[in-house]
Structures are given as structure tokens and as C-alpha cells.
Amino acid sequence: xxxxxxxxxxxxxxxxxxxxxxxxxxxxxxxxxxxxxxxxxxxxxxxxxxxxxxxxxxxxxxxxxxxxxxxxxxxxxxxxxxxxxxxxxxxxxxxxxxxxxxxxxxxxxxxxxxxxxxxxxxxxxxxxxxxxxxxxxxxxxxxxxxxxxxxxxxxxxxxxxxxxxxxxxxxxxxxxxxxxxxxxxxxxxxxxxxxxxxxxxxxxxxxxxxxxxxxxxxxxxxxxxxxxxxxxxxxxxxxxxxxxxxxxxxxxxxxxxxxxxxxxxxxxxxxxxxxxxx
Amino acid sequence: xxxxxxxxxxxxxxxxxxxxxxxxxxxxxxxxxxxxxxxxxxxxxxxxxxxxxxxxxxxxxxxxxxxxxxxxxxxxxxxxxxxxxxxxxxxxxxxxxxxxxxxxxxxxxxxxxxxxxxxxxxxxxxxxxxxxxxxxxxxxxxxxxxxxxxxxxxxxxxxxxxxxxxxxxxxxxxxxxxxxxxxxxxxxxxxxxxxxxxxxxxxxxxxxxxxxxxxxxxxxxxxxxxxxxxxxxxxxxxxxxxxxxxxxxxxxxxxxxxxxxxxxxxxxxxxxxxxxxxxxxxxxxxxxxxxxxxxxxxxxxxxxxxxxxxxxxxxxxxxxxxxxxxxxxxxxxxxxxxxxxxxxxxxxxxxxxxxxxxxxxxxxxxxxxxxxxxxxxxxxxxxxxxxxxxxxxxxxxxxxxxxxxxxxxxxxxxxxxxxxxxxxxxxxxxxxxxxxxxxxxxxxxxxxxxxxxxxxxxxxxxxxxxxxxxxxxxxxxxxxxxxxxxxxxxxxxxxxxxxxxxxxxxxxxxxxxxxxxxxxxxxxxxxxxxxxxxxxxxxxxxxxxxxxxxxxxxxxxxxxxxxxxxxxxxxxxxxxxxxxxxxxxxxxxxxxxxxxxxxxxxxxxxxxxxxxxxxxxxxxxxxxxxxxxxxxxxxxxxxxxxxxxxxxxxxxxxxx
Numbered sequence: 001x002x003x004x005x006x007x008x009x010x011x012x013x014x015x016x017x018x019x020x021x022x023x024x025x026x027x028x029x030x031x032x033x034x035x036x037x038x039x040x041x042x043x044x045x046x047x048x049x050x051x052x053x054x055x056x057x058x059x060x061x062x063x064x065x066x067x068x069x070x071x072x073x074x075x076x077x078x079x080x081x082x083x084x085x086x087x088x089x090x091x092x093x094x095x096x097x098x099x100x101x102x103x104x105x106x107x108x109x110x111x112x113x114x115x116x117x118x119x120x121x122x123x124x125x126x127x128x129x130x131x132x133x134x135x136x137x138x139x140x141x142x143x144x145x146x147x148x149x150x151x152x153x154x155x156x157x158x159x160x161x162x163x164x165x166x167x168x169x170x171x172x173x174x175x176x177x178x179x180x181x182x183x184x185x186x187x188x189x190x191x192x193x194x195x196x197x198x199x200x201x202x203x204x205x206x207x208x209x210x211x212x213x214x215x216x217x218x219x220x221x222x223x224x225x226x227x228x229x230x231x232x233x234x235x236x237x238x239x240x241x242x243x244x245x246x247x248x249x250x251x252x253x254x255x256x257x258x259x260x261x262x263x264x265x266x267x268x269x270x271x272x273x274x275x276x277x278x
Numbered sequence: 279x280x281x282x283x284x285x286x287x288x289x290x291x292x293x294x295x296x297x298x299x300x301x302x303x304x305x306x307x308x309x310x311x312x313x314x315x316x317x318x319x320x321x322x323x324x325x326x327x328x329x330x331x332x333x334x335x336x337x338x339x340x341x342x343x344x345x346x347x348x349x350x351x352x353x354x355x356x357x358x359x360x361x362x363x364x365x366x367x368x369x370x371x372x373x374x375x376x377x378x379x380x381x382x383x384x385x386x387x388x389x390x391x392x393x394x395x396x397x398x399x400x401x402x403x404x405x406x407x408x409x410x411x412x413x414x415x416x417x418x419x420x421x422x423x424x425x426x427x428x429x430x431x432x433x434x435x436x437x438x439x440x441x442x443x444x445x446x447x448x449x450x451x452x453x454x455x456x457x458x459x460x461x462x463x464x465x466x467x468x469x470x471x472x473x474x475x476x477x478x479x480x481x482x483x484x485x486x487x488x489x490x491x492x493x494x495x496x497x498x499x500x501x502x503x504x505x506x507x508x509x510x511x512x513x514x515x516x517x518x519x520x521x522x523x524x525x526x527x528x529x530x531x532x533x534x535x536x537x538x539x540x541x542x543x544x545x546x547x548x549x550x551x552x553x554x555x556x557x558x559x560x561x562x563x564x565x566x567x568x569x570x571x572x573x574x575x576x577x578x579x580x581x582x583x584x585x586x587x588x589x590x591x592x593x594x595x596x597x598x599x600x601x602x603x604x605x606x607x608x609x610x611x612x613x614x615x616x617x618x619x620x621x622x623x624x625x626x627x628x629x630x631x632x633x634x635x636x637x638x639x640x641x642x643x644x645x646x647x648x649x650x651x652x653x654x655x656x657x658x659x660x661x662x663x664x665x666x667x668x669x670x671x672x673x674x675x676x677x678x679x680x681x682x683x684x685x686x687x688x689x690x691x692x693x694x695x696x697x698x699x700x701x702x703x704x705x706x707x708x709x710x711x712x713x714x715x716x717x718x719x720x721x722x723x724x725x726x727x728x729x730x731x732x733x734x735x736x737x738x739x740x741x742x743x744x745x746x747x748x749x750x751x752x753x754x755x756x757x758x759x760x761x762x763x764x765x766x767x768x769x770x771x772x773x774x775x776x777x778x779x780x781x782x783x784x785x786x787x788x789x790x791x792x793x794x795x796x797x798x799x800x801x802x803x804x805x806x807x808x809x810x811x812x813x814x815x816x817x818x819x820x821x822x823x824x825x826x827x828x829x830x831x832x833x834x835x836x837x838x839x840x841x842x843x844x845x846x847x848x849x850x851x852x853x854x855x856x857x858x859x860x861x862x863x864x865x866x867x868x869x870x871x872x873x874x875x876x877x878x879x880x881x882x883x884x885x886x887x888x889x890x891x892x893x894x895x896x897x898x899x900x901x902x903x904x905x906x907x908x909x910x911x912x913x914x915x916x917x918x919x920x921x922x923x924x925x926x927x928x929x930x931x932x933x934x
Contacts, residue, residue, distance in 0.1 A: 027586030
């Protein structure tokens with residue numbers, strides 16, 4: 001049996017990486033006692049698959065993972081109780097929004113997701129300027145971005161991936177944009193879109209609101225999560241259970257644009273006493 | 279502002295590995311600060327991924343937070359990118375738990391596990407907004423403290439630390455909290471900082487460097503003595519007598535991001551009396567105190583269930599020596615409640631018995647197995663009292679290859695006392711023989727040889743030995759490289775001899791080394807444990823600027839009469855025991871493990887009225903090193919053991 005889980009990742013935990021989230025889920029599933037199927041072979045791994053990686057530092061209301069359950073023990077899992085159990089087994093900032101059984105024949109999340117909707121808070125710029133820049137971006141025939149890939153600079157036209165763009169609402173320290181960005185053949189990041197703006201606004205806080213798949217030309221979410229009144233995807237049944245992130249809202253904002261540090265490090269290892277391992 | 283998070287979160291998108299700074303791990307405590315609460319910031323002076331797994335820090339974190347009158351939070355050294363940003367933003371060092379500024383704590387307590395982190399200690403004090411030298415601190419500044427193995431010679435940091443704790447911290451942190459609580463109750467007015475430090479000096483195990491005068495005659499120390507009446511002339515280490523009373527950590531922290539040793543860790547015993555003469559840990563943590571097997575089992579299964587880990591390490595200085603280790607391992611592997619669990623046994627002996635256990639726990643993933651023979655010849659191993667015969671090693675290695683392991687890793691030290699080129703080349707010989715043994719079982723067996731330069735440590739029999747020079751260590755590594763150039767299947771790795779020299783300076787340095795550490799720190803020399811940051815030339819420049827001679831500190835043999843910088847501190851070990859052991863080393867005479875044989879009166883038990891807590895009165899099966907268990911096929915390399923200075927009746931194997 002295969003389960004699809006939709007979860008939110010907000011607050012401090014947004015600074016964990018995709019790999020970190022993978023490890024967090026492996027432990028959470030063991031803690032929750034979910035009978036996950038394991039791969040065969042020399043190093044059995046739990047059979048779980050994540051969708052598109054969420055860039056470190058971005059929040060999300062629409063993260064997904066698919067879990068294969070053990071053929072024999074999997075039958076005894078009560079689906080209705082799982083969201084609450086899994087939320088309890090994951091760290092503060094992660095909330096399971098929905099769990100459903102899916103057909104094993106369904107294509108993987110990685111293959112089927114075609115676009116994502118992002119809420120992008122920007123600052124250091126007024127609403128009118130952002131609106132004008134957004135209009136220009138939508139009117140452009142091409143939006144060329146340059147990025148580093150495996151040590152070489154490559155240029156891409158991301159205009160075909162810009163599905164929609166709205167300057168939705170002013171925020172305490174800037175403006176909120178809502179953008180739908182394509183993910184095929186590669187996922188365009190909100191930061192790339194902002195870099196293509198002229199003038200380029202400063203990215204304050206970014207949240208993935210939806211991931212979209214196409215089923216017979218119809219756009220839908222891999223798993224619906226009932227929307228709350230604020231538009232945040234928090235199901236009523238889970239509102240009590242959702243871990244509180246209110247103390248974690250951003251306050252005073254400043255704008256600077258340094259690239260993330262990329263300091264690779266190797267540690268001088270002290271000679272250790274004997275140990276066993278690889 | 280007592281919560282720096284709103285300002286920090288704006289900086290984190292611009293640093294590498296931001297998850298290092300967010301806290302929020304499972305197992306995080308909820309410390310509550312208040313007027314009657316003594317607050318501790320337990321700080322590991324290296325990155326989060328190195329510091330988080332530290333068990334000592336986690337144990338004290340829980341013990342302190344269990345008290346109503348104490349609150350403990352954690353702190354790790356920010357990486358250079360975040361450091362630059364918080365300095366530019368004028369933000370101070372902060373705790374991970376509530377992102378509280380470090381200067382708001384009553385105590386900043388550092389874990390000192392490695393000498394090369396000393397510059398990071400100064401950097402953290404400075405980032406906290408506290409003057410780095412204790413003499414410059416104001417009444418209201420936090421007290422700067424340190425614990426951990428390096429505190430057995432804290433003298434290089436004597437001018438920077440307000441107090442230092444020797445030995446096990448479980449009991450003494452409470453006693454210190456009591457003293458500070460009384461002081462805090464008077465708004466830190468009554469008596470003042472000096473009086474509080476004097477009171478702390480009266481707590482057994484607490485050393486206050488500023489209360490001692492060091493006098494010199496030329497370069498040599500002639501005396502270290504208390505400056506005030508009532509301050510002890512010798513500071514004795516603390517030892518908890520029974521590990522069963524301290525089942526900590528009860529809620530091991532589960533990091534949200536990748537760290538070293540990312541698994542459940544359960545300490546199965548503390549202390550080791552194998553008596554390896556180069557090993558400081560084995561000397562200063564005596565006696566052996568085993569945790570009852572039943573408690574180990576409970577801590578393992580509760581811990582796995584709580585954390586969701588699928589790997590547990592049974593930790594100690596030599597885990598195969600734990601009484602009934604086979605049963606504990608078997609129980610863990612088959613505990614149905616824990617699912618598929620793999621067990622890691624760090625610090626294993628080198629023998630076939632060990633490989634048997636390893637085979638039991640590593641049913642899958644047989645990629646590499648690690649042993650530490652430490653020296654290349656039997657003669658050399660007798661000198662260091664690491665009594666592994668070649669048969670032991672070959673049986674272990676053959677066992678490993680025949681049971682499916684493809685790679686064997688061997689750890690060695692070079693620069694040991696009396697080492698000859700024959701001993702050094704013995705390392706290459708062993709490695710080649712191991713590959714040859716493996717080729718009858720594996721298509722391409724591989725042996726990785728890891729060579730570290732030996733650094734003599736305080737409170738070991740080798741504390742009088744002059745460490746090899748960088749040139750000599752490089753020459754020896756060169757010998758091995760040449761000899762192994764054509765050896766198939768052998769990879770040679772080595773520790774940077776220049777880093778070994780700097781470790782040696784700090785390891786046996788005195789108070790005059792302080793300005794050297796400060797000089798290096800002031801010129802940006804942090805994270806010296808990291809190869810891309812280590813700066814040998816800066817250290818040598820600092821030594822010259824301070825008028826000190828690296829030769830004199832590191833490469834000089836000491837005599838028995840010399841006053842050593844740490845002579846006013848005590849790990850319980852009698853100096854005559856250590857000196858006799860040093861003489862025995864030079865005579866190539868081994869010494870048995872006293873846990874199963876009569877007492878040598880090293881002082882670690884008798885001095886403190888404690889004794890071994892060992893469940894089994896006999897050595898574990900298959901063990902030969904240092905136990906006197908000589909098997910018939912081993913006559914050729916029979917262990918030369920000399921019973922000596924046995925005191926009284928055999929120490930009972932006090933089962934707990």
C-alpha cells in the first residue's frame with residue numbers, strides 16, 4: 001500500500017535542508033510506528049519518496065512524500081489517525097495536513113508536478129515599482145537568467161516557466177507577490193525570478209503555497225488540504241493539533257543581498273581509538 | 279532584547295548550514311530563567327555538528343535543568359560566515375534554546391575536548407561581549423568556566439578562565455549552582471566576584487586559576503601555590519562512584535540537521551584500566567565503572583523508541599571489555615520493539631572475539647572495520663602497553679575478511695618513545711601482511727593505514743617525554759610513504775605533523791602559553807581543528823612574538839624532579855606510579871589490567887575511597903591484551919608481564 005502525505009514546514013525549521021527533512025521523516029515514521037516497507041539489498045532503506053526539493057530557508061504549505069507500507073503490517077494502519085500521530089512525531093514547525101492512500105501506478109511526485117505557486121514577500125521597494133517590474137516581466141518575450149551549474153555559468157530563458165504573477169498585497173515591510181512557476185524541465189526558484197526583475201527587490205520570506213500536477217489537462221493538487229479562512233492550508237481537524245508558530249513571525253526587516261555562503265570544510269580528524277564502522 | 283531570533287533569522291539565509299543555529303531539537307529542554315535561577319550556557323567551542331553529540335554537555339544540560347534553581351542552555355561556536363555577520367550587526371553570541379544573549383547567563387561553561395579549540399574559546403568569550411581576560415571582567419560579567427579532558431592542564435587558559443572543573447561533572451555542577459545561587463540571592467552584591475571564586479575553590483574538583491601564584495626560575499616553574507588561606511594546595515578531580523545512579527542523558531538530543539555520530543549513544547561504562555601509556559583518557563577516568571546490563575538495555579530500548587534512531591552506539595573507552603557484552607549486543611539486535619537496529623561499538627579491542635561481535639551486529643553493510651594496534655612492532659606495543667600480539671591482529675583481520683568485510687582500517691601512532699625506524703616500518707609490514715591475508719578471502723582487499731603524530735599528555739606515564747619534532751614526524755611518514763609506494767591495496771593517511779606540534783604546545787604548556795593563544799586568536803586564528811583554517815606559521819609567529827621556544831615546550835624530555843605546570847592538580851594518580859610506569863615503558867615491560875588482577879595502587883581508587891564496579895570477576899573471553907590470558911599458540915609472543923607493587927588483597931570485583 002502506498003500513502004501520500006502532505007505537510008507544512010514553517011518557522012525555524014525552514015532552515016533545514018531537503019536532506020535534513022528526509023532524515024527527520026525516517027525517524028518520525030519509526031517513532032510513530034508506521035510499518036514502512038524497506039528496500040532489498042545490502043543496505044535496506046525505507047521506501048519513501050519526496051517530491052520537489054524545497055530550497056533551504058523557504059516555508060511551505062505543500063510538501064509531499066509518498067510512503068510504501070509493508071505488505072503484511074501495512075493493512076493494520078488507521079489512516080484517519082495518521083495526521084495527528086505523524087504531526088506528533090515530527091519536530092515543531094512541521095504539521096501533517098493530509099494523508100491518503102494512492103495507487104502505486106501513479107507517477108512519482110518528482111515526475112508529475114508541473115508547477116508550484118509561491119507566496120513571495122519582498123522588501124526594499126514600493127508596491128508600484130514592484131507592480132511595474134512584474135508587468136514588464138509578464139510582457140517580456142524572454143527572461144534570461146544566468147546561474148552557476150557544476151562550476152560553469154549557464155543561461156536559461158525562464159519566461160516559459162512563468163505561468164502567472166500577481167502583486168497581491170502590501171505587507172508590514174514590503175509587498176507580497178504570488179507567482180506560479182513551472183518545474184519542468186527544471187524547477188525555477190523564486191529567487192531567480194526576483195533576480196530578473198529590474199530593479200531587483202529583496203527576498204524577505206518565501207512560502208510554497210501549492211504544488212500542481214496535471215490529470216487529463218486538469219490542474220490539481222497531489223493532495224487537497226482544506227483551506228482555512230486565512231487561506232492557509234490548515235485543516236480544521238488539525239487546527240488544535242497544529243504546532244504554534246506565531247512567536248516565529250518575522251519582525252523588523254532590512255534588505256541586503258549577499259549570496260548564501262558556500263564554505264566547504266574538511267575537518268582535521270584526531271586519531272581516534274578503535275571503532276567499528278565504515 | 280532577550281530573544282535574538284528576530285534579528286538572527288534575517289542573517290541565516292546568508293550563511294552555510296543555517297540549521298546549525300535554530301535549536302528546536304527533540305530533547306530540547308525548556309529552561310525558565312528568573313531571579314532565583316542560576317543560568318548556565320553550556321558551550322562547545324566548535325561547530326554544532328561536532329559539538330551537539332557531546333555526551334558530557336548533554337548530561338549536564340539535563341541534570342541542571344532538572345533543578346528548580348538552575349537553567350541550562352546550549353551554545354556552539356558560530357561558523358566564520360555567521361561570525362562575520364553577527365559582528366557586523368553587533369549581535370552577541372547566543373544560546374540555541376531560546377536565542378538568549380550569552381552575556382545574560384551567570385556562567386559560560388566550555389567543554390574542552392581538544393587543544394586546537396582554545397582560540398575558539400577566546401573567540402566565544404569575546405563574541406559574548408565579555409572581556410577575554412578574567413582580570414578585566416566586571417562584577418556583573420558571567421563567570422567563564424571549563425570542564426572536559428583538557429582541563430587536566432588548563433594552565434594555557436589560566437588567565438582566561440574564572441574556574442575549571444576536574445573530572446566527572448554530574449555532582450559538582452549542583453554544588454557550584456548552590457554557591458552561585460546564594461550569591462545571586464544577594465543580587466551578586468554581597469562579597470563580590472573574588473569572594474565567590476574563593477568559595478568555589480572550596481568545592482572539591484573546582485580549580486580557580488587566579489587564586490594561585492606561579493613562580494619561575496629562568497624558564498622553569500619552581501612553585502605553584504595558593505594565594506589565599508583556605509584555597510587547597512592541590513585540586514583533586516571528581517569521580518562519581520556508581521554510573522547506575524546517573525542514567526543520563528535520559529532525553530538525548532535528536533538534531534534536525536546532520537551531525538557526527540548521528541545515532542543514539544548509551545554509555546556502558548566509564549573509565550578504563552587497560553593502561554595504554556599514551557592514553558590520557560584511560561589514566562584520568564579511572565576506575566572502571568560499569569553500568570548495570572539491565573540499565574543499558576532499558577536505556578537502549580527507551581532511547582530508540584523515543585528518538586526514532588535505528589542505530590545505537592554502546593560507548594566507552596573499550597566496549598568489548600564490558601561484562602557480558604555479547605548478551606547485551608544480542609539483546610539489542612533482537613529487541614523486537616526497536617525494529618531493525620544496528621549497533622555501533624566504538625573503541626574495540628583488536629582480537630577475534632571482537633570481530634565475532636562485529637559480525638553479529640553488522641549483518642548488512644560490511645564495508646569497513648577499524649582496529650587500532652597503535653604501533654607496528656611487538657616491542658613498540660610493549661613500550662606503550664598496548665599488548666596486542668601480531669596473532670591477535672592477524673586473527674582479527676582474517677576474521678574480518680573471511681566474514682565479508684572488504685576494507686580494514688588500522689590506526690597507528692608515530693613519534694612514540696624509543697621508536698626506531700624498524701618500528702615505524704613495522705606499520706607498513708603489518709599493513710602488507712593484512713592485505714596478503716585478505717587476498718585469500720576477497721578479490722581486492724584494502725587496508726587503510728591512518729598515522730597520527732604522538733602528543734604526550736599530562737597525567738600519563740609519557741608526560742615526561744619530549745615529543746618528536748615536525749621534521750622527524752615528516753621523515754617517518756616519508757619512510758612509510760616510500761615503503762608503501764608499491765604496496766597494492768594499502769592506502770596511507772596521516773595527521774598533519776604541524777598540527778601535532780601545536781597540540782603538543784597546548785597539551786603541556788603553562789600560563790605563558792596564554793598570550794600565544796590570544797595572539798593567534800586576535801589575528802583571526804579560529805577553527806584551528808579545521809585543516810583549511812589551521813595556520814602553523816601564525817602559531818610559530820605567536821611563539822616568537824611572546825619570546826617562547828617551541829622546542830623547549832614540546833620536544834624537551836622532562837626529569838622526575840621538574841615541577842610540571844599541572845602538578846597542583848590531581849587525577850588521583852601517584853606521581854611515583856606514573857614515573858615507574860614510564861621506567862617500565864623504557865624497559866619494554868607490560869602491565870596487566872588491574873580490573874581483574876590485584877591493585878597497583880595507582881591512586882585513582884585508593885585516594886578517593888572508591889573501586890572498580892565490574893560485573894564479571896574474570897576477563898572477557900578471547901581477550902589477551904594486558905589480561906595475562908596467554909593462549910598456548912602464543913608462546914612466541916608471550917606477554918612479558920611483571921607483577922609489581924601489589925597493594926593489599928585483590929580489589930573485589932564489586933558487582934553493582
